[in-house]
Amino acid sequence: MRLRRTTPQGLVRARPGPGFEVTLDGRPVPALPGRTVAAVLWEAGVVAWRTTRDGGRPRGVFCGIGVCFDCLVTVNDRPNQRACLVTVSAGDAIRTQEGVGDAGGSGADADAEAGGE
Amino acid sequence: MRVARVRMRMRKPVGSEGRQERGGRAGAGAVVVVGAGPAGVAAAVCAADQGVRVVLVDSAVRAGGQFYRQPDARWGARRPQVLHHGWRTWQRLTARLDAHLADGQVTHLAERHVWFVERAGGDGFVVHALGGSGQDRPETVRGDAVLLATGAYEKVLPFPGWTLPGVVTAGGAQAMLKGGLVLPPGRTVVVAGTGPLLMPVAAGLAAAGARVGALIESAGPGRLAWGAAKVAGHPAKLAEGARYAAALVWRGVPVRTGHAVVAAHGSVRLEAVTVAALDAEGRVRAGTGRRIACDALAVGHGLLPHTGLAGALGCRIEETAYGGWGVAVDGEQRTDLPGVWAAGEASGVGGAELALAEGEIAGRSIAARLRGREPDRRGCAAAAGTRAGLRAFARVIDGVYGPPAQWAERVGDDTVVCRCEEVPASAVRSAVAGLGATDLRSVKLLTRAGMGWCQGRVCAPGVAGVAGCAWSPASRVLAQPVPLAVLAREEGAAP
């Protein structure tokens, strides 16, 4: 007699088209077109995907809208992408990051950042 | 290392490689609207209705801002309205926007992050944006006027355990739900903090299938009753609140007012929170702490306007008459800098309906002023009336909600206050007590708090509270971090 649990997709009666796969540290993860990296990882049950530079503490989404930079992740060898902003494409290679700014990969353009005050 | 890389870039021949110019300056009437939320879209269609060329620049994929954030169009959601209040208003507005996109009056540049707006030698403005999935493709847009409709982000004050994965902002949980149709990993979510956003967030999460363990609001029943009496003149708002309250009762979500989450627990991710009752001074009542097991905590203590672009332009930023900060504007939503308007939460936090009214007023003002005319008062009267009513409502809301007065006392010495630079409260306290820091700037220099990736946007109010010094949305030079390579190219390309 138990009703099936509501899901966000069921609630708005969404019919996402066929999905595709991306990888997280080489492991296949299902994804839907238009989802952000963060949404794909949440759906896969992953809550943290980088560790901090000093304390080595795990972090994932915090602000969800691109403000806090807690959700940094490496996508297709570009480190320090905000997972809550970047939209996934089929075959994307997502990698967890250790520390900030010094993760492996060749996305040198993105890792030197200038901040204001 | 960093410096060397920049120099290398600067020695390269600098031209317009990778750099695109958009907008153009059609006649005397082009406005660049930064932000496609309720305020920006309302302004864009109103200005376009009157013949102004509009370039709408926004960081998101779809227009809508925080309030009307939607999943990808390809998902064909047949009932998107269930996650949104006032959906029909938005449908009408987007129909007008679509018509203007079709006739070319409005151009929507999506997925562009604006990092700087500058005056172009007394003649219009240049808006600098970054596009592309890596946000590294520089683009500039020119306009005769600029509207800053950049909205707000959520304030979260620190507490023990707030850096654990699974602790997210209330608005962030809402954004992930509305935009990604996804819930935080795990089964149980606790929604906590203070402010009118918590109810819709808890109701939305519960409707979407999350088990909402509790809604914990720190404002006490006395404040809430005072507020309810004060807003008697806003029946629509009262009904909206009652609807959310009923939805929470119906879904069995326990609501605790006058309570706060005093700590989050877990080793590598959130496992539980401790909730305690507060006394009239906002201190924890001894012996009331209770642990609630949960997988996620959606927490927020109010909204802060995005004022970075305005600050860098030199616009005045002030406390609004209805609470909180915002870019200072006059009755037409003009800032103190000629040619620059601000509307929506960038000019003061008051909700989506207020943002719509302010956007309409700004759009009409821009259309008139670009032709050297006074705006038609009668045309703006309805929106101006709505704006006045909603600002009065916002002032009551500001009086009801607010973090408990003594929150900073509960921040343990080892609690990280600056998330980016991992600065503990003890460092901030000894900068004040031991090294004599008296303002946020010295605290920052002594501790690195606020020097990380987010440039203090997240931690500044918390660090200031722990340090016991004043805080205001400091004017930042850049609205978001920019790859140095882009800065180097921009520098070389400037006339």
Ligand SMILES: Cc1cc2nc3c(=O)[nH]c(=O)nc-3n(C[C@H](O)[C@H](O)[C@H](O)COP(=O)(O)OP(=O)(O)OC[C@H]3O[C@@H](n4cnc5c(N)ncnc54)[C@H](O)[C@@H]3O)c2cc1C
């Ligand atoms: C995360 C979050 C979730 C929220 N959810 C709700 C909710 O569910 N219910 C509710 O009643 N209220 C909610 N709010 C409150 C909401 O801010 C307002 O009700 C309303 O959206 C304000 O409209 P606006 O047009 O002023 O700004 P917004 O709707 O915030 O729109 C601003 C737009 O500007 C863009 N932008 C900002 N800076 C830049 C830049 N530098 N370059 C390019 N684009 C930029 C943003 O991406 C955004 O699309 C939420 C707020 C936040 C922060």
Ligand code: FES
């Ligand atoms: S979660 Fe804050 S930037 Fe992505």
